[in-house]
Each structure stands twice: as C-alpha cells, then as structure tokens.
Amino acid sequence: MSYFRPNIEAMASYQPGEQPRGGEFIKLNTNENPYPPSPAVIEAIRRVAVEGLRKYPDPMATAFREQAARLLGVEPDWILAGNGSDDLLTIVTRSFVGSGEMIVAPTPSYILYRSLAEIQGASFAEVPFTDTWDLPDKFDSPGARLAFLPNPNSPSGTMIAPQRVRELAGRLHGSSPLVVDEAYTDFAEENCVSLVRDLENVIVTRSLSKSYSLAGIRFGYAVARPEIIAGMTKVKDSYNCDAVSIAAATAALVDQEHFRQNTARIRATRERMTAALRNFGFQLPDSQANFVWCTHGPAPARRLYEELKNRRILVRFMSYPGSGDGLRISVGSDAEVDQLLEELKKII
Amino acid sequence: MSYFRPNIEAMASYQPGEQPRGGEFIKLNTNENPYPPSPAVIEAIRRVAVEGLRKYPDPMATAFREQAARLLGVEPDWILAGNGSDDLLTIVTRSFVGSGEMIVAPTPSYILYRSLAEIQGASFAEVPFTDTWDLPDKFDSPGARLAFLPNPNSPSGTMIAPQRVRELAGRLHGSSPLVVDEAYTDFAEENCVSLVRDLENVIVTRSLSKSYSLAGIRFGYAVARPEIIAGMTKVKDSYNCDAVSIAAATAALVDQEHFRQNTARIRATRERMTAALRNFGFQLPDSQANFVWCTHGPAPARRLYEELKNRRILVRFMSYPGSGDGLRISVGSDAEVDQLLEELKKII
Numbered sequence: 001m002s003y004f005r006p007n008i009e010a011m012a013s014y015q016p017g018e019q020p021r022g023g024e025f026i027k028l029n030t031n032e033n034p035y036p037p038s039p040a041v042i043e044a045i046r047r048v049a050v051e052g053l054r055k056y057p058d059p060m061a062t063a064f065r066e067q068a069a070r071l072l073g074v075e076p077d078w079i080l081a082g083n084g085s086d087d088l089l090t091i092v093t094r095s096f097v098g099s100g101e102m103i104v105a106p107t108p109s110y111i112l113y114r115s116l117a118e119i120q121g122a123s124f125a126e127v128p129f130t131d132t133w134d135l136p137d138k139f140d141s142p143g144a145r146l147a148f149l150p151n152p153n154s155p156s157g158t159m160i161a162p163q164r165v166r167e168l169a170g171r172l173h174g175s176s177p178l179v180v181d182e183a184y185t186d187f188a189e190e191n192c193v194s195l196v197r198d199l200e201n202v203i204v205t206r207s208l209s210k211s212y213s214l215a216g217i218r219f220g221y222a223v224a225r226p227e228i229i230a231g232m233t234k235v236k237d238s239y240n241c242d243a244v245s246i247a248a249a250t251a252a253l254v255d256q257e258h259f260r261q262n263t264a265r266i267r268a269t270r271e272r273m274t275a276a277l278r279n280f281g282f283q284l285p286d287s288q289a290n291f292v293w294c295t296h297g298p299a300p301a302r303r304l305y306e307e308l309k310n311r312r313i314l315v316r317f318m319s320y321p322g323s324g325d326g327l328r329i330s331v332g333s334d335a336e337v338d339q340l341l342e343e344l345k346k347i348i
Numbered sequence: 349m350s351y352f353r354p355n356i357e358a359m360a361s362y363q364p365g366e367q368p369r370g371g372e373f374i375k376l377n378t379n380e381n382p383y384p385p386s387p388a389v390i391e392a393i394r395r396v397a398v399e400g401l402r403k404y405p406d407p408m409a410t411a412f413r414e415q416a417a418r419l420l421g422v423e424p425d426w427i428l429a430g431n432g433s434d435d436l437l438t439i440v441t442r443s444f445v446g447s448g449e450m451i452v453a454p455t456p457s458y459i460l461y462r463s464l465a466e467i468q469g470a471s472f473a474e475v476p477f478t479d480t481w482d483l484p485d486k487f488d489s490p491g492a493r494l495a496f497l498p499n500p501n502s503p504s505g506t507m508i509a510p511q512r513v514r515e516l517a518g519r520l521h522g523s524s525p526l527v528v529d530e531a532y533t534d535f536a537e538e539n540c541v542s543l544v545r546d547l548e549n550v551i552v553t554r555s556l557s558k559s560y561s562l563a564g565i566r567f568g569y570a571v572a573r574p575e576i577i578a579g580m581t582k583v584k585d586s587y588n589c590d591a592v593s594i595a596a597a598t599a600a601l602v603d604q605e606h607f608r609q610n611t612a613r614i615r616a617t618r619e620r621m622t623a624a625l626r627n628f629g630f631q632l633p634d635s636q637a638n639f640v641w642c643t644h645g646p647a648p649a650r651r652l653y654e655e656l657k658n659r660r661i662l663v664r665f666m667s668y669p670g671s672g673d674g675l676r677i678s679v680g681s682d683a684e685v686d687q688l689l690e691e692l693k694k695i696i
Contacts, residue, residue, distance in 0.1 A: 003493075003525045003549060004579045005446050011582050019404060032403050042397045045592065049393040053596070054561040055380050056367060083431055086585045094467060098353050099447035112586070119442060119583055145351075177351045201351060213402040216591035231352045234359050235467055237434045238460070243564035244393065244592050248401070 044251035057243035085220030133158035157287030186211030188288035392599035405591035433568030481506035505635030534559030536636035
C-alpha cells in the first residue's frame with residue numbers, strides 16, 4: 001500500500017542534471033559560471049565558519065535583504081531571501097495555488113514549473129511560445145491562480161521586453177500574480193524589477209547561482225511589494241537560509257566590480273560563441289542568458305550530444321514534444337568554448 | 349484584494365525566537381549548543397569555500413548519506429538529507445497530506461506541526477499528553493493521514509519508550525505514516541531508529557543543529573525504508589542542501605569522538621541544573637533533551653522570564669492553553685548555567 005498522496009505517487013522521479021563527480025569533463029550542461037566567485041565571498045565564509053555555526057541564522061537574512069535593497073533601490077521589506085530561487089518558486093506556489101487550481105507557464109521552458117504544480121496537486125496549463133520565442137497574445141489562461149514567466153527563458157535564452165511583461169501583468173491584475181523568473185537576468189540588457197513598484201501582482205525572482213558563481217551555496221531572492229513578501233514569509237521554512245550562505249551572498253552583492261567583470265566576460269564569450277556556431281550551420285536565437293540554444297538541420301542534436309560526451313564535453317540535450325530537439329550549451333570560459341568549437345567542427 | 353490562498357491569508361505571521369544580534373546575552377532560549385562544532389567541520393567548510401562554490405551541489409548529498417548510513421547500520425537509500433529537519437517535516441507533510449486532510453500530533457509540543465498543517469490547507473488534531481507526559485491510549489485520530497511524535501518532546505524534554513512507539517506505529521500501520529521527530533535524541537538514552545526496519549510507516553527525522561552544534565548550517569536527515577525515501581525525494585527541492593553544509597555535516601558525523609564528548613558534557617550539566625532547579629522549588633520532569641521544562645508554583649513564569657531578560661539571560665517563556673505556563677531553559681555551558689542559577693536565586 002502507498003501512504004503517498006495520489007499526485008505524488010503519479011509523479012515521475014526527479015532526474016537531476018548530469019553532475020559527474022570525478023573524471024575530467026568540460027561542463028557546459030547546467031549553466032554554471034566558469035569563473036570563481038569574488039574573493040570576498042570566500043573570506044566571508046571563513047569568518048562564519050569560525051564563529052557562526054552553532055547558533056541559528058537570522059531567519060529573515062537581514063544583512064542580505066539590506067544589501068539587495070540598496071542595490072535595487074527599494075526598502076528591505078520588498079526582498080525575501082530563499083534557499084536558491086527554486087525555494088522561492090516553491091514558496092509562491094504554496095502561497096497562491098490550492099489543490100485543484102491552475103498554474104500557467106509558457107513552453108518550452110523551465111521544467112520545474114510543472115513539477116511544482118504536480119506536487120501541489122494543481123493543474124498546469126502550458127502556452128506555447130511563438131516561432132520567434134515571443135509570447136502569444138493570449139498568454140494568460142482563464143482561472144489560473146499563478147503565472148510563471150522565465151525572462152530570459154530557458155532553453156531559448158530569449159527575452160520578452162519589459163514593456164510587454166508590464167502589459168501582461170496588467171491583464172493578470174486582479175486574477176493572479178505573475179512571477180517573472182529572472183534567474184538569468186544578469187546577462188541581459190534589461191530586466192523587470194521596476195515593474196514591482198507599479199504592479200502589486202508582479203513578483204521578480206533572482207538567483208546568485210549563475211551571475212555570482214554561487215550555485216554551490218543555494219541562494220536566491222524575490223522582489224515584490226511588502227504585503228506580498230509578508231505573506232510569502234508565512235510559507236517559507238523558518239530558517240530557510242543558513243548562516244554561511246547568507247554571509248556569502250551578502251559579500252557577493254557587495255563586490256559589484258567583480259560581478260560586472262564576471263558577467264561582461266560571459267557576455268563577450270557568448271557573442272563569439274554564437275557567431276561561431278552560426279558559422280557551423282546551427283540556428284540560434286539571440287541569447288540574453290549564459291547559454292545558447294542550438295538546433296542544427298542536418299545533424300541530430302542527440303548524436304551531437306553523445307559524441308561531445310565521448311569527447312568529455314557535457315552539453316544539455318533537450319527534447320520538447322511539438323517543438324523538437326536541441327542543445328542548450330552553457331557559456332564556459334574562452335578556453336572551454338574553444339575546445340567545444342574544435343570538437344564540434346569534427347563531428348557536424 | 350489578496351492573491352493568497354485563504355488558509356495562508358488566515359495564518360498568523362511567523363514569530364521567530366528571539367535572536368538578539370549585538371549586546372551580550374546568555375542565550376538559553378533556542379536550544380543551541382554552547383560548545384563549538386568539531387574543528388573538522390571548520391576545515392571542511394574552508395575546503396569547499398575555495399573549490400566548491402560555483403558548481404551545483406550533489407542533489408542527493410551522497411557523501412552525507414553514506415556517512416549517516418554507516419553510522420546507523422542501514423543502506424544509503426534509507427537516508428534523505430534536508431535543509432534542517434524542518435525541511436524534512438515540510439517534505440513529509442507535502443508528501444502524505446492533501447488539502448482538507450488531517451494531521452495529528454500531541455500537545456503541548458512543537459508548534460511548527462500546526463503551521464505545516466495550515467500551510468497545506470489540512471486540519472490539525474491535537475491529542476493532549478497525560479499529566480505525566482505519557483501518550484494517551486488513543487493517540488491516533490481516525491482518518492489522520494500523518495502523525496507527528498516528537499521524541500524527546502519539546503517543551504517537556506520527556507520521552508516515550510521505543511516499545512510504546514512501536515505499538516503506536518503498529519496501530520497506525522495501513523492508515524498513516526508516523527514521523528518520530530528525533531531532533532533531541534542525541535541527548536537521550538534510547539531512540540527509535542531501529543523501528544524503521546520493521547515498520548514501513550515509521551519515518552525518523554534528525555537534526556545536526558543541537559547535538560553537533562550546527563544550527564547555523566541547517567542540516568537534518570530522515571531515516572525510513574527506501575520506497576518512502578524515494579517518494580519523499582520527488583517532493584524535495586532539487587538542490588535542497590548546499591555544498592558547504594553537505595561537507596560540514598559529513599565532517600561532523602565523521603568526528604564521533606567530538607560528538608560524544610560534547611553531548612556527554614550537556615547531559616552532565618543538565619543533571620546538575622535539574623537538581624539545582626528542583627532545590628529552588630521548580631517542578632521539572634526528567635529531561636532527555638538539551639533543555640529542561642520548569643514550572644514554579646509561587647513564581648509566575650512570565651515574571652521570571654522578564655526578570656531574567658533584564659539580567660541579560662534569555663530563556664523561553666511558553667504558554668499552552670489548557671496546560672499553563674512554563675519556562676523552557678536550554679542547557680548552556682557550566683558557566684552560563686551557574687550564572688542562571690545565581691540570578692534565579694535572587695528573583696524567585
């Protein structure tokens with residue numbers, strides 16, 4: 001007999017991305033940053049390790065909130081820290097969507113949104129992007145209690161302009177919050193954080209995993225109006241962020257010079273990589289993220305994925321029903337990208 | 349208008365325990381360990397800080413699972429790591445209890461269980477402990493989908509003998525899992541981990557916060573049969589534990605000599621503290637945890653709490669409808685406990 005809820009019983013087991021431990025791989029499959037975090041982060045962790053382990057952490061991560069608020073020009077009570085931005089996506093789902101209610105998200109997109117709906121016992125409506133990765137005019141689904149919009153989107157790396165997101169949020173106003181998932185925004189030219197001032201139903205989520213090179217510590221945050229943040233606070237685990245990661249994330253935000261150099265390098269490599277892959281005959285939409293989405297007419301994506309893996313280069317093979325296959329390739333260091341291009345040349 | 353679910357809207361805001369930042373307090377209010385963690389933990393954190401931050405952590409915390417499994421004499425797939433044992437209590441709630449279904453727990457006990465029910469939109473049945481902190485014969489509530497049993501219990505510090513827990517689990521078998529919350533078990537003489545071998549509905553949860561002096565890193569684990577662990581894995585956030593805390597928790601488990609000395613000191617101080625408080629006229633049940641639960645006929649608990657706070661000593665004032673007031677006092681270092689007794693002598 002099973003004690004599990006029927007929706008949990010029916011779910012597929014989670015398949016984590018490939019994280020080879022040991023062996024030398026060039027990892028371009030999980031959008032990790034190839035460069036180390038700020039030295040100030042390492043120093044902050046060392047300090048906490050000596051004096052901050054035996055006591056509970058600050059439940060509201062006040063030091064981080066204050067730093068993030070300063071950076072974004074809002075008050076600290078507009079910020080909620082999370083154990084990775086996935087924690088915040090879980091919190092919004094549990095805050096706004098009851099069992100049997102509906103979540104809407106575009107497709108192809110981040111597969112976690114569907115899992116969150118399944119765990120919650122909610123239904124999930126997918127609205128396909130247009131051929132140019134734009135939003136269809138009717139993105140909102142009647143009766144949905146929550147909408148997710150990853151911006152930039154994964155796997156495409158494409159962005160919906162803030163003005164278009166503002167229009168969408170306005171249409172959803174009064175019926176559902178719109179979560180603008182900005183996990184990749186620090187590699188883009190624009191973002192939607194200013195929308196939270198004008199629209200009470202906009203929640204922006206961010207991650208320090210990619211642009212601050214901190215996937216290992218799990219840290220993200222949400223930006224929204226204080227009444228939204230206060231409600232979400234009820235739903236989070238009491239001590240959802242630990243003392244080490246709060247100190248690390250705060251130190252990372254303080255060192256904006258390191259952040260700017262790091263993200264500028266990624267963007268420069270991304271442009272070079274995009275041009276080279278197009279020269280090889282790949283189709284790529286312009287990416288605003290730290291990865292590119294490649295399809296190639298003659299060469300099947302799965303074969304390229306496997307041949308690259310044989311050559312110790314991991315990229316992400318993705319297959320979406322109705323939208324076909326492709327490779328999502330993270331922007332690595334210049335040396336890693338050179339080797340990728342070298343190997344690809346031999347196999348396409 | 350509110351976008352929140354009605355159950356979230358109706359919840360009280362979370363009130364974190366007092367964590368004074370700055371100022372010199374003797375903190376005996378949140379059951380933190382007064383002694384530092386193993387030096388091996390600090391060393392492990394330093395190593396990860398240098399090399400492990402930019403990549404995602406191992407989603408299953410394999411190194412920790414293997415170490416915990418070795419310690420408990422089970423296989424690694426009997427263990428699930430969590431971002432504090434609160435994360436695991438959240439996971440079991442979302443795994444087994446649908447909206448409108450019921451959770452049962454004893455009272456007075458850990459207040460989080462009710463919050464978890466409220467967030468899930470579930471009902472919550474409280475079964476009072478007997479006057480001697482024993483389980484009533486009818487602990488189980490018909491139709492409950494999940495039962496929590498903190499053992500040792502907070503605030504009482506008392507324990508239900510494993511044989512009695514086995515009988516309870518047997519009665520619940522076929523209708524609901526029994527979560528034995530062993531956050532404080534490392535200060536007790538017995539525990540229930542062996543029950544998971546025989547009873548598929550028993551889930552034991554543990555915390556490294558207290559006995560390993562690691563409240564700051566948020567780490568706990570569940571022990572249950574592999575099919576239960578596999579189902580709970582679907583519900584957890586993909587990367588619920590970070591790389592730093594996985595390394596720290598693993599190193600802590602390895603250093604069992606430090607653990608034994610640390611917990612033995614706490615137990616010795618607890619016995620001395622218990623005898624002294626009884627001499628002062630307090631009523632205390634025998635504690636198997638790292639705190640004691642004190643009531644005092646003539647002196648109201650709230651006044652003692654406030655006068656101690658004025659003297660820079662924080663203890664936890666707790667008031668339970670129907671069961672009265674009391675002070676839950678954590679076992680501090682010998683010097684801290686001496687000062688507590690000194691000040692108490694002046695005010696009772």
